[in-house]
Amino acid sequence: MSTFIRAPRAVVLAAAAAVTLLALAGCAPGSSNASQGQSGSVSTALTTKKVTLKIQDETGFPVTSNLAAEFTKQHPNVKFKIVRDSFQNLLANSPRLMASADAPDLIRLSTLGSTVKDGLVTNLDPYFKAYGWDKFSAGQLASARMTTAGVRGEGSLWQFGLGYSVTGIYMNQKLADKVGITSVPATIDELEADLQKAKTAGVLPVQTGMQDGVGTFVLQALINQYGDKAKLIDWMFNKPGATFDTPASLKGATKFQDWATKGYLPTDVNAINYTTMVANFTAGQGLFMWDGNWDAANVQKALGKGGAQFFLMPPTTKGGKYVAMGAGNTFAIPSKSKNHDTTAYFLNWIATNSKARQIVVDITGASPGGDPAQKLPTVEKGSLIETALAMSASVGKDDGFTDFIANTTSGIYQGALQPDEQLLLTDKITPDAFTKAIQAFYEKDLAG
Amino acid sequence: MARRALLTGWLFLLPAVVAYCLFVLYPLLTAVQYSFYKWNGIGASTWVGLYNYLQIFTDPTLLAPIGNALVLIIYFTIIPVVSGLILATLIRNMRQNAFSSAARTILFLPQIVPLVAAGIAWSWMYAQTGTINSILNTVGLGFLSRSWLADFGTALPAVGLIGSWVLTGLCTVLLLTGMGKIDPSLYEAARIDGAGWFRMFGAVTLPGVRQEIVVLVTITIISALSSFDIIYTTTKGGPGTTTLVPGISIFRLAFVQGQVGLASALGIVLLILVLAVVLPVQRIARERD
Structure with a gap:
């Protein structure tokens, strides 16, 4: 028993010594040189090489699987690997997942938090320009914007919504x-x-x-x-x-x-x-x-x-x-992704391809977002999903999101x-x- | 030769020492280090010295969970050990037959159920339309029925009793084993001296299982102070903050709010608290040896 009682003193001493050493050596945890993951020029042409996009999504949100299958059908050179975890777990782990060496190419990210400041997410501004996302409802994109000072609603675009809820x-x-x-x-x-x-x-x-x-x-x-x-x-x-x-x-x-x-x-x-x-x-x-x-x-x-x-x-x-x-079911492209252009192509396809838009509505019941001038997918007459889409439209008309x-x-x-x-x-x-x-x-x- | 034996000894120890250093000491040391920084777990960190500790001891929202954890000791330690003693004595006095081993197995079963599953099952039983209220209604005590986990007065005892349910079996089985080691001639001598049941319990049984009690008190206090699973699945700390425990606070600070430094400091404070409560128990056991 005596060793058990003496042990904490030794542990405390050792810990104190170790901490002092670490502090003196100046090895503070974390890295200060956050990279913005900006390549400068972007391409809107889909790669012809064989690639596999890794998607990290939440459980109970199967729409990415259906979208991926449809995309591979249209573009057989792009395959997908989708990993799922519960929303709570994902919320707790997403910064670490994005910072890891094998970061996913697309991740369900409900809140930006400090990911912009830490340089974990890709700035989507170049794609916004290249794909003409200015035609999309500005109000729906607002919450996906953040300034470097951490104020949302303005600044660069960091997230992209797969369907917008109401x-x-x-x-x-x-x-x-x-x-x-x-x-x-x-x-x-x-x-x-x-x-x-x-x-x-x-x-x-x-x-x-x-x-x-x-x-x-x-x-x-x-x-x-x-x-x-x-x-x-x-x-x-x-x-x-x-x-x-x-x-x-x-x-x-x-x-x-x-x-x-x-x-x-x-x-x-x-x-x-x-x-x-x-x-x-x-x-x-x-x-x-x-x-x-x-x-x-x-x-x-x-x-x-x-x-x-x-x-x-x-x-x-x-x-x-x-x-x-109402909010977008928002996803972000981690800075560490090696397939920024392909992933952005996939995102733009979801908002503009009629088959993809139909999948978003069928699976999530959410409005597909994108250009309001574009034709809405067809839904069952008299269904609650039809009502929800109409509700989405009237809130959008009142700029009430x-x-x-x-x-x-x-x-x-x-x-x-x-x-x-x-x-x-x-x-x-x-x-x-x-x-x-x-x-x-x-x-x-x-x-x- | 002695030196060679020593070296061999260390070689045998090496795998365990490496594992211990890698998975216990190293994380512990880094936690101590983090506790002196303001850090979100990813980006740049700032040295803040003892500020995180200062915050813990001056912020009532961080201190209150520690108080709740101390209250849980009643349910995780006192109730299981006392009822374990009673049950073990009763089972021991039973004739050894199929019934006594069945009783032992049934009592131990809650220990095998994962705490998360236990928490979910109990939250159904505690619900407004759950088993507990149905029983109360049946026996005419319907006026007592309430949503046990949502009531500010009953939530903490309610989650505490889940802990009692889980730990009583462990206490009973361990104490039974301890009682099995007591020399029967001691009981016989006591009986010849005219000792009654209570006298024998106090003079023979209790001292005989003192070591087991110390072990049980130690591990159950640790599980009370570091509880997480049961609370997370039943109340998430609510209603209000009546069942908030340090385990939940640490999890939220580190993984939801991105305050890894403060979370580490709270973890270290919890570690010191556990040692401060458990070490005197060890000392009592040693002094009476």
């Missing part, structure tokens, strides 16, 4: 009929009246969860409508001086808490996560569910055609502009939004304390 509200038609709702609400007041109708009839008004923070969709949908969305976007894009502590956030948080207090949300909201939320709603529990187009096929399959409606969060006044969260507040900083979702909304929904903090707590975490997270 969020809204699903309504269970059977329950709507039961409580006497004849049409989808056109204002927030009408929506609240419907919530009360459901509550009175003994139907759960809103199916949502906060165990993993998925209910943030509801909160942001409210904040989006309660103020100038440009202010919220500035905050999400980390513009200097931007703040979450605004009257719109306060009003949204107050309303969200109010709905919890009135019993519009599940009593065990803090124990429900995204998977459970969708499972509950598709099992007929809850009149409304705030969610994205990616679940359109799911919901339709479970509740049957005509069994559910999908609509945009209504504005405060009738005829007001639509605002909705915003990013998700969960993407504001790398740590804000798990570190602040999720725990603080849990407190908000159970009356443990006031809406005012909530908005201030989110802003405080934001400043801390940005300071690193």
Whole structure:
């Protein structure tokens, strides 16, 4: 036993000595000479050589496999090797994957974080020019831009979206009929009246969860409508001086808490996560569910055609502009890729080739993005996916797309939004304390 | 000749020493080094001295998880060891038959289940419509039913009890083995001296399994302080931060927020905390030897 007790002292001494040595030798961790991976000139002609593109994607997002198969059919010299990992794991590992010697040629990268500063991603500006991506919706590309100072929404283009999502509200038609709702609400007041109708009839008004923070969709949908969305976007894009502590956030948080207090949300909201939320709603529990187009096929399959409606969060006044969260399923080309041009060709093909666009819509239910003048792929008449594409178009017309507040900083979702909304929904903090707590975490997270 | 034997000894040790240095000492030393830097894990790093440590001891959001981990010791150490003692004594007093070995196997089973699977299964049982509330409703205690993992008052005990469930089997089996080594003549002598069940338990059984208890207390305290899997699969630290433990904080800081320096510092603080709690236990055992 005596050696066990003496051991830590020796370890501490050895560690101290080692650290001092390392510090004196000046071998600080990490590298300071970040390369921008810029080759200068780019080519838009597809290589004729045999290449294999390595794609690192998330599980449950099969569209890249279908796209790769179609691309190889059209261009047999380009083959693909696709590796998948869960979204959470990928989020945690992507910087290291991109920095490794055998970095993939294309990687699912939901947030840029410090990858631009660290020189891990390829600047897509030359391709933007060469392929004429200026015809694409500028609003959809905005969140894929970042300045060298780390402000998003401006600067160079770093990411490319394979399909663009749109969020809204699903309504269970059977329950709507039961409580006497004849049409989808056109204002927030009408929506609240419907919530009360459901509550009175003994139907759960809103199916949502906060165990993993998925209910943030509801909160942001409210904040989006309660103020100038440009202010919220500035905050999400980390513009200097931007703040979450605004009257719109306060009003949204107050309303969200109010709905919890009135019993519009599940009593065990803090124990429900995204998977459970969708499972509950598709099992007929809850009149409304705030969610994205990616679940359109799911919901339709479970509740049957005509069994559910999908609509945009209504504005405060009738005829007001639509605002909705929507983001590209963004990918980036790591600087260390050896096939920049081929990968960029593949990306441009996805947005412009009619077969590829059809695949994006069929598999993801998301709008294919690209040039708005280009013909939209065909979808099943009367399906929720058709509705979702129409919703996407009307938000686009109102220039109403915003990013998700969960993407504001790398740590804000798990570190602040999720725990603080849990407190908000159970009356443990006031809406005012909530908005201030989110802003405080934001400043801390940005300071690193 | 002695020198040659020594050399042979070291040669035999070499593979283990190399593995130990490569996979334990080297990562530990680099973690200590990182803890003095502000570094996102990839880019350039800045030497910040003890700033990361200062931050840990002044930021309540970083200190609170340590408090939660200390509370978990009740569920990961005290409950399993005490119930392990009780169960081991009961099983030992049973006649050795198929039933007693079945009991032993069943008690040990939770130890084999991966913690992630255990966490998911338990979160179903704790849910609003889960097994626990169904049982409460059936026996007329429906007013107690709640979503156990979402309730601010019950979340930490609820995840703690999952730990108790996992570790009780291990404690029971190890203590049973320890009790098997006790010389039966000691019990006989005690019985002749007129000692009752409790007296025998205190004077013969407990001292007989002291070494096993020390080992169990040590490993269960370590699993309490460094818990991750159960919390991650059941509550992710919520509701609020009531079940947040250092393991989750370190994971988020390092892999989500890109603060490898701060995460390493928190890891080192956790290591020192584990040593500070475990070493006195070792000392107590040694003094009473």
